[in-house]
Amino acid sequence: MIIYWKLFLSFLITNLLGYGGGPATIPLIKNDVVNRHHWLTSLDFQEAFAMGNSLPGPIATKMAGYIGYKVGGLIGSFVAVFATVIPSLFLMILMMSILYRNRHSIRVKRMTSYVKPIIVVLLGLLTYESFSESILSIGILQVIFIALCTFLLMEKLKIHPAIIVFVALAYGAINL
Amino acid sequence: MKQKDIFVAFFRSSILGYGGGPSTIPLIYKEVVETFKWMKDEEFSDVLAIGNMLPGPINTKLAGYIGYRIGGMIGMINAVLATILPTIILMILLLTTLTSFKDIKWVNGMKESIVPVVGVMLGVLTWQFYKSSKSGLKTPTIMIHLIVGLILIQFLHIHPGIIIACLLLFAVFQPVKTTSSNSKTDKGEAT
Numbered sequence A: 001m002i003i004y005w006k007l008f009l010s011f012l013i014t015n016l017l018g019y020g021g022g023p024a025t026i027p028l029i030k031n032d033v034v035n036r037h038h039w040l041t042s043l044d045f046q047e048a049f050a051m052g053n054s055l056p057g058p059i060a061t062k063m064a065g066y067i068g069y070k071v072g073g074l075i076g077s078f079v080a081v082f083a084t085v086i087p088s089l090f091l092m093i094l095m096m097s098i099l100y101r102n103r104h105s106i107r108v109k110r111m112t113s114y115v116k117p118i119i120v121v122l123l124g125l126l127t128y129e130s131f132s133e134s135i136l137s138i139g140i141l142q143v144i145f146i147a148l149c150t151f152l153l154m155e156k157l158k159i160h161p162a163i164i165v166f167v168a169l170a171y172g173a174i175n176l
Numbered sequence B: 001m002k003q004k005d006i007f008v009a010f011f012r013s014s015i016l017g018y019g020g021g022p023s024t025i026p027l028i029y030k031e032v033v034e035t036f037k038w039m040k041d042e043e044f045s046d047v048l049a050i051g052n053m054l055p056g057p058i059n060t061k062l063a064g065y066i067g068y069r070i071g072g073m074i075g076m077i078n079a080v081l082a083t084i085l086p087t088i089i090l091m092i093l094l095l096t097t098l099t100s101f102k103d104i105k106w107v108n109g110m111k112e113s114i115v116p117v118v119g120v121m122l123g124v125l126t127w128q129f130y131k132s133s134k135s136g137l138k139t140p141t142i143m144i145h146l147i148v149g150l151i152l153i154q155f156l157h158i159h160p161g162i163i164i165a166c167l168l169l170f171a172v173f174q175p176v177k178t179t180s181s182n183s184k185t186d187k188g189e190a191t
Helices: A002-017 A021-036 A042-054 A059-101 A106-138 A140-156 A161-175 B002-015 B021-035 B041-053 B058-097 B105-133 B139-155 B160-173 B180-190
Strands: none
Touching: A002 A021, A002 A059, A021 A042, A021 A059, A042 A059, A042 B058, A042 B105, A059 B041, A059 B058, A106 A140, A106 B021, A106 B041, A106 B105, A106 B139, A106 B160, A140 A161, A140 B105, A161 B021, A161 B105, B002 B021, B002 B058, B021 B041, B021 B058, B021 B105, B041 B058, B041 B105, B041 B160, B139 B160
């Protein structure tokens, strides 16, 4: 019983402290899981992280699910994922429903328009990071080629992004 | 029917989202705003802003809230499970059976080839949000916001959550009557 409680607290605290989404919490989780509780060795953790990175989907929940499973079986997995997801989701629903209830007030409408440029900056930075990271790993020619194809398929031919992602994955598996 | 759509939308965007949280944002946008038309641009942008302000993984916050908004409690559970369950199961299965998955060359190739695709999607989304931000603010104001925001986030490394929180507080506490058009007429009357 005590192990589930520890798992819960560990993933609750690391995720609430980890501002900036999944990737930002990884060092915190590592510190807690490896250095404090000794649930995994540093090497185990690295391996799990590498594996998590080569699978799709959010990284924080994959790590929580796997570490929880290692420590406490299926229940452990559930507890760790629950602690990762639910508290921040609850806050999110609370804040959004306050906004939604007052959506016709001028102040709330103003919020929407004030915040939008920051979202533009954030998305712009993510775009920049994707390209710069990618140029370092596969070279500028590949990046230009893939990006151009994506743009044409998505914007001009209006092909569903799922299909484009599949094509890109296949191209990467064969060619890179 | 709606629950099935919720599951499909979040399963698809999560399983195709290589590279963690941020890379799935354009995919979620595509499903929620364009494919199923559950939300308008504005609302999605608000969800993204609040999501960025709060701690914890961004995907599950987006999925959980949007699921909740569309399909209530069941929608929320549905969306979160569709987002996280398939990959957690894969992760546990693969890590407990084989150990050197990460060194397989074609897996790395797949991972690397997807990054520019995500880059283009994020770029397109950035442009869309830029265009739609013009409906609430004037272009020079947006430019100032963009430049100040960029400097604060990229060069001074201030967490975007803090900036968003400040802007939200400002929007709440700024007196309602002094909008830019009003202040102009005030000045005009004074002279």
